Each structure stands twice: as structure tokens, then as C-alpha cells.
Amino acid sequence: MEKEYEPIILTFCCNWCAYAAADSAGTARIQYPSNIHIIRYMCSGMVHPNMVMDTLTQGIADGVLICGCHPGDCHYQNGNEKAEARAEAIKLMLEDMGLEEERFRLEWTSASEGPKFAKIVKEMTETLRKLGPNPYKN
């Protein structure tokens, strides 16, 4: 019997706010789907668009989520603004590659926003469940 499709979501969390938000969701025991896999980066501005695109076009994940600090809260002044500008480029590349824009999300979560982080994960998992597998998956 074929296994039911469960999306894989790769998540980049910045070290300062977003990773702390994910940790605080844990501390508060807020449950969210196990579909996401978190990578700790120093800043949301550290994520190369190619890293996102390769992950999707190689069919490794069904979606990519980047979480950073709220505007004005960046540990490096404006790394999150850089991430935001790149997100626009990523969206264009997704279109070029025939991928749905829902496969990529950029979100701001502060260190105390564990509930918000969990909510984002739930939403994105649901969206990708409905959307079906990444067409680049063999």
C-alpha cells in the first residue's frame, strides 16, 4: 500500500528571534505537525535564494519556510529586510520553475511568539497537504 503523502518543510530560523520562538513553542508544549525540519542560521539574511530553490527543484522538500526577527528587531540592523527583498526574487524564480508560490513563506516571529510559530507551521503544513507533493519529487 502506498504511504499517504506528508509534506516535508525545510525551515530556516534566525538564531536570535525565530529559533527562540520555536524553542518557546516547545517550552509551552504547543503541539504542531512534525513535518517541519528546522535549521538554525545566524540571520534570515543569511539564507541564499539558491539554497531555497535547490531544495525545491531537487525535490528534497515540498516547501521552504524562512523565519526571522520582526522589522526593526534584526540583530544585524537589517538582515531581515535583505531576506524580504530576496523573498521577492524567490517568488519570481518559483514561477519560472513552475512551482506554486505557497511552497515558500517568509515570516517574522519574535522570541516570545511560540504560539505564532506553531500556527504558521500548522497553516503551511495544511496548505501543502492540499497542494500535493512537490512536482520535482520523483
Add this chain to the structure above:
Amino acid sequence: MKGSVLVVGAGPAGMRASSELLQQGFKVYLLEEKPTIGGKMAQIDKMFPTNECATCTALPRMLELTSNPNMAILAFAEVTSIEGSPGDFKVKILKKPRYVDPMKCTACTDCFPVCPVGGIPMEFNLGRGASKAISFYSPFPPRKALIYPEKCDYILKGKCGDKDKPPCVEACEPEAINFSQKPQETEINVGAIILSTGLDEVREDKLLGKYGYNKTPNVLTALEYERLLSGLGPTGGIVKCDDGKEPQSLAWLVLDDSSSIGFMTAAAEALGTIEKNPQVSVSILHKDISLTRDSYSDFYSQSKESGVQFIHTDSVTVDSEGTGELNISYEGKEKGNLKAEMLILVPPLAGSPSVRKLSEVIGINVDEHGFFERADGDSHPIHTSREGIFLCGGAEGPKGIDSSIIQACSAAANVAALLAPARGTEIAPPVEKDLKPVKAEDEPEIAVVICRCGMNIAGLLNIDELVEYTLSMPHVKQVEITPFGCDGVAVKQLLGTKKFNRIVLGACSPKTHEDLFSLHTELGGLNQHLLEIVNLRNQCTWVHSTDKAEATEKAKTLMRMGVSRTALLEPLEDINIQITPSCLVIGCTPCGISCALTLAKMGLEVYVIESENDPGKIKENQDPLVKSLLDDLKGNEKAKIYMGAKIGAVEGFIGNYKAEIVKKDGKEDIDIGSILIATGKKMGVSSNENETDYEADLALTRDEKDYFTGMLGILNPLDFNTEGVFMCGSARTKIDALESVIDGEAAASRIAGIISKEQRLKSPRISFVVDESCDGCAYCIEPCPAHAITLIEYMYEDNIKKTVQVNEAVCRGCGICMATCPKKGIYVRHFKPEQFTAMIKSIQEGA
């Protein structure tokens, strides 16, 4: 003379003063009456006037403090006596019993669910939310359990449950619970003391009762409301009425008219509320208010534009009539009434309630509002009547976190000047390390430790299955289970065999435990950058705790990701930057004078440059306090004052600047480690004055009002983006002479943090240029927030080769360059793309 300092009160001011002193080579005892640190900053959601998240801002600083070897945090303690004199105080401290040994408690929380006594209102949440009789006081450090003796069955009745041992003791693997703990007195010997005891709301019925506080539902105070806004609060950050409904209309009533703090608090809370839910209506009722700071008026305008309604009124009555809605009528400049589902009262602020007792112990008076009094006839706000004891933050008077930070730095500078001869005498020697030589290309031999974390990991997944799976991964040679990885035993034992050149720890969060685990790794004999922490607890078992099989599968993937990356980790060495131990102060203004004098008193060399011929004639320097400081400065041999001189070209970087002094009789070059901009308010550009080039040389920026602006954030009021360069006084904001003096002292602390040491060690996790890939396209230069990257050209095999160069002293390792580079020509060490590609690819392998 002692080289150590006691800081009383671990709120934002106390934490900052501690951190400044640590940077300058002093040992610090940070005492806190509550069981956890952070003060009011830990309880609030967002801060004015920057609207930053308080937790995001405070938590990294708390962790930095708790992992510093020269820091002793004395939480849940009070001062019982202070004897002695400046340079040599003997302080008696009473530690309150937690009934849990903090050295043994691993914060596993296994004791919480078995405790039969629940429903205890949480003090940290001001009575909202409920905890067990054994619990954490707050989510902040030190993260150790404690027992509330007035609630615990075993303490009250001598028996709990049907066994001999109470259930919490049964559940506690590390045997940390100790019912025989008594209040414990200890004595410490310090050179100076800082009082940073903070503020509290005056929550008195006689003041608040007439508006329905403690009588009518949904009438609460500003601090209570902060806990509803906070994601770490009892409602998970969703504002709820007492009946669980989310209010659609909220009103704030500012009862604090002695300062602008209450008004700003209301504005910040109202703004935070509509940022969460733009549909709700928010109104602030306030009396006449004057916002002296530009940053405060800007914040006020911002909240107004965002939809906060401000109502100027003198008298307010509240009537609930049992309808669940509050009818608020107001009279005065504006007249009318409004309905609200929730009313937030903003009471006046007073000194922390415990200061009256402390005041008697230390012999320094407090005024009627509980603020410490300054010395008689001394206009300096942080000096007390007892020499060697200083004030900062809310202990001195009502103020926001922004001002508290400045005063904390100023207090640290005063202490550092007083104890200058003893600086560095009590700091711990560096840990002896005997590291196994490892090369990046060595075949990986990975040891893995999986922490049970009591039942937090082991109870929520199949740990034997995880161990077996991990052992089957490439390069993994051994996998061990440990009850609590944080004790370091398993890591040190495995690495002690010298058989492994990489280690993976499946445990809790690297955010809270990386420093500790890195230390264990190095004590075990392995370079700390060869360690990878897999977050099995906060990001796996705790968030997938209802399905053991699912958690086990997720844990396998996380371990696979961690191991894949670990195989590619490289050993790294700290970067050592030499520091020139002197400072250039540009501007003989009140803040320039006070900074220069403070540095000189610390024994540090300082050059003061002033374009006027006689600084004594500058209008701002006529203040009596400033006048006496200027006289002292002129007489101090550490200070060299150049009058009628200007700054020419400046170059260099933190610790290593060169500046040209243009005097009437010629030019002189100086080497300095740090620079202070104390030029005062820009008076417009006069025609005969050359535009100052150093601003461009140092990449300094100004705002539309011509004030200098620097690093963002409430914690960095004096720091430029260019590291090692600072601003103060009216060069940065509208400020009077006395505040300028404090500003200058605060700047002296920032500067001494850099130049009081001959060298500065920094993390090697910074950018590295891959010469063969970089073609000098220079896309990375502009986005770098630290201005650390420059383009260079050189001859290589008869061709001109272009490439970029990273100034290691300046780079902060954010990786914005790495994400900008189209050619994989630059990366941040420890964040190498290959390491992450391997990690990402491994996700799929198990699928």
C-alpha cells in the same frame, strides 16, 4: 582594594551594569530578590520608544551573563548587611530556600506533573495562570525548579501521597529536592556596590479602587496587561477578558502624571494591541503630558497614526452596571464618554517595595516614593550618600529602559574608575585546554550522546530505537545515552578516550546550552566547533508529545541532519585582535569632558580635540558640575587636550584607529583604540568651516534633524554601526548638561570595555573569502551591515586579480554577504554551504 562588584537587582539596569563591568575585567555578583533574573523587562511584551520585543532583546543578554565565568548570579537572595568602605565592602547575603538544589536540578520538569498541589496563582504573571507547588518561577534564567513552602503538602503536613517519599522526590532522578534546606547566609567581599533595584506599579486600592480595580472584572493594571500581551504569558499572547472572550474595545487610563513613563507605557501597549488585531478599538485617556524626548514624541505620533485614540482629560469615572461593558465618562479638555470591554489602569511608579528594608540595611535614605536619595549637595544623580555605592535605573527615579541603560553604563564607569587599580585581579584564569589535533580533512569519527533529559526526551520517544538508528549512520562510531547531558559527564568521558574527532549531542536547545556544551567539549579535549547540538527536546519531543512513533521518526531525521552536517564541521580558532589602549574624544562638550575624565581616572590615555580655543567659554560648559569636571580633566596627566584643533583624516577599525590632528602649528598623527563623537548639536554648516571628513571616513550617519544615529535598538543608544566608535550628549539627542555628563560617563564604560584590554578575542564564526571562487564582483560590499568587506586587486601570474577582503576585526558573522554572493565566493565559517547542503539532503534519505 577588591576587583569585584555587587550589583543589587537584576533588571535591565542591573544586568547591563554587570555586563559592562565584566567586559572591563571585574568580577560581578548579581543579586536578585526574585528566583529569576530580568526584572520588569522580562515581564513586558514590547518596549517604548523602539517597539522592540523585550524577550528577544533581553534573553540573549541573560544567557551571556549566566554563562560568563566571572559572573555569580545570586537569585532569590537579599542583602542583610554592608560593612566596610569603598574598595573593601563586606556584604552579608541571605539566600532563601528553594527546597531544590540548583546545582543538581536539570530543569527536566519531571517533578511538576506528579505534584498533587496545583492551581497556585503565578506571581510572575501577577496572579494569572496557575502552577504546581513545585514549578519554575518564570521562563527565564536561572531555570531551576523551586517549591512554594506555603503551598507544599509535604512541608505543611509532613506527608504527601501514600508513600514515605513525596512523589516529587520519587520523580527526581538527579536527587535535587531537599526539604531540609534552610535560609543560608553567606558573606562576600567587594570593592563597590551598584543599586539597581528597579520600579514597581503602585497597585493600591485607595488609588485604583474607584476605577473598579479588584472589584469589577476586566479592570487591570498596565503590568498585568503586559502578561496578556506576552506570548510567554498565561494566555499565550492572546488578550482575553476574564471570561475568556477576546475584547474588541480597550481603554487605558494614565494615572501616572509625574513623568511621561505611564503615558508611553499606555501608548506601547495600545500599539502592541492593534498590531496583534487591527480590528479592535483602543483609546488612551490622559492628563496634560510633555514629551521632552524626540524619540518619545515620534513614538507617540507612530501610535496615533496606527489608530490609537488619545483623549486629553482631567477627570474620569467608570461605571460597569453589571452589563459586562465598562462605561467611561471623562471631563476636562475633552468631554464625553466611551464604552470598553477592558480597562487598563496605568498607576504611578515607585521604587521596588523591598527597598525600604534595604535602605535601613545600607543606611541610604529613600524618599516618599521609594527612590534612593542622592548625596547632599551633589547634583550627580547616581551618587549616593555612601561613598562606593552607586545608583542606576528605576532605583533612582521613574524612567524607561532606554534611560536605565545609559545610567547603568554610567554607574559601571564610576565603579571602574573607583576600582581601576584592582581591575583584572579577580577574574578567573582561562580554562586549561588540551585539545586533540584535528584537521578538516580527517576522516570523521563521530561520537553521539543522546540525553534522556529525565522523561522529557526519553519518555516521549523510543530512545532505544533512536540509538540503534543513529549507530547505523555513516561515520558514527559510538552512541551513548545519558540521563542529563548538561552535567557534561558523558561528553567528557567519550571525548576523553581521544578516539573521536566530532561529537553530536541530541539534547535540548543550542540557544540555551551551546556555551555549556562547548565548554564540556573543550574540557573533553575537542575543539568546540566540532560539536553539533540536535534539538531533540524543544523542537521535537515537546512539540510532538502526543505520538511517540511520530516523535521517534522526527528525531531520527533530526539526528540524520545533525550527523550529516557534523561530518563536515571544521575546527576553528578564536580570532585575536590587538587593541591600542587609548581613546580620541572629539569635542570638549559636557559629555566629552565627563567621558575623557572618567577614562583618565580609569588610568586610560585620552586625547581631547576641540575646535574652540577655550572650552571654558563654551555655553554648555558653564554648568558648575561641568566646570569642576573640566578643571579636573585639565589637571589629569592621562588626558591630553588640543584646543583650536580639528580632526583630519581617520582610518582603521575597532581597537586600531589612526587619526590626524590638525593644529594651528601643524599636524600630528595619533593611534587610538576607540573614538567618541561628542561634538554637540550641529549648528549648520558655516562657510569657513571645512566639512568634516572623518564622518565619511568612519561611515557615520545622521538623521533628518542632523543628530547622529547608530546601531538600532534600545540597548545600543551610544554605539555607532562602526564598531569602536561611540556618540554621546547633544550630538545624538536633545539633552541638558547634567544628562550629558551621565551620557559621557556611559560612553566611557562602552569605550573602556574595548580599550581596557590589550587584546580582544572574538568568535571565528565570521566571513571567509574563497579566493578561487571570488571574482571581485563586489555585490557583497554594500549589503554588509558592518562595512567589513573591501575590494582589492592584486597581481597573480601576470594578471590582475580582483577579490574581496574581510576585516576580521569588524565582521559580525551575519552571513548577508554569503546570501548575496552569486559565485559561492564567501561564506561564514561554521555555516559553510556544503555543511547545510549535506544536512538538507539527508532529510530525504529516510523518506
